[in-house]
Amino acid sequence: MSGARVRATRKGTARRRDDILREVLAGNGEISELAARFGISVSTVRRDLQQLAGDGHIHRTYGGAVAGGRSAELTLDEKESGNRAQKDAIARAAAERVCEGDVILIDAGTTTGRLARALKGRGGLTVVTNSTIALGHLAEEQGIELVVLGGRVRRPNGAILGPEGEETLRRLTPDLVFLGADGLHARDGLSCPSLEQAHSKELMAARGREAVVLADSSKLGGSPFPYHARPGGRWTLMTDEDADPGEVSRFAADGTCEVVTVSVTAAA
Structure with missing residues (x-):
């Protein structure tokens, strides 16, 4: 794969994870729903959630993820x-x-x-x-x-x-x-x-x-x-x-x- 294609793939993954993070922070953190919303596999969602959790943005649960940390408290x-x-x-x-x-x-x-x-x-x-x-x-x-x-x-x-x-x-x-x-x-x-x-x-x-x-x-x-x-x-x-x-x-x-x-x- 060329360097340009690698960079494009990484940007696409980063954008997708940003979109998934917004969904989780809005309370929509269930794995199956995220997979359907973004048209990706359940295993891809799990990897994305794991990365977001490792970065400290969210907290993983058995069925998906929720917002993590006091700074992530949502508005009504x-x-x-x-x-x-x-x-x-x-x-x-x-x-x-x-x-x-x-x-x-x-x-x-x-x-x-x-x-x-x-x-x-x-x-x-x-x-x-x-x-x-x-x-x-x-x-x-x-x-x-x-x-x-x-x-x-x-x-x-x-x-x-x-x-x-x-x-x-x-x-x-x-x-x-x-x-x-x-x-x-x-x-x-x-x-x-x-x-x-x-x-x-x-x-x-x-x-x-x-x-x-x-x-x-x-x-x-x-x-x-x-x-x-x-x-x-x-x-x-x-x-x-x-x-x-x-x-x-x-x-x-x-x-x-x-x-x-x-x-x-x-x-x-």
Whole structure:
């Protein structure tokens, strides 16, 4: 191969990896989806992801990759653009668990925000939240009593955090606590962008009668941030049908986590 062709091939590979990196940072890091999007083989995607991970841009998971490092924290708009169908399916399935008369807690996040949207039009509920997304969806709902946890708004993820909210939490016992996650590791728990947020999630889980983590399959096995929260006692993971079977078995292994997989096709 001539020197010019070698240089052209390298430039093409670099451009493709840049495009793949943008997809991963937007939350679209599943290997099969990347292969279909770019018209390349699964093995090529794996090599590209491995190189990007080696360069410190992303974090490899069993099913693909997620954004790596604190500097890679995505905005809400960027998070909203990834895995829309999976998030919608999980949110609808989670909403089916909510019964009239329940007191529920909705954590910050895009999938949990979709849960709040799925509850619009319902009545006889009390919703406690630290999510600016949930607040936007439910503020005008007459049939829902809305309790907003106090504090400051953390950007870019729209979580309301602070001692005021924690003090309120200690006086509540929600029937269901729905937690969001930037990544979810079977050993370490929910990956969080700050120590304050990790503490808040653990307190939320501890206060509820039942804790449910809503995480699409791209989040499983990922630890994009250095802080983690572990739900105490028994808890439920709701994910989509594309979840890697090996990851699912890791979460179910110790008997404290029930994994519920949602069919995206059936929910569409």
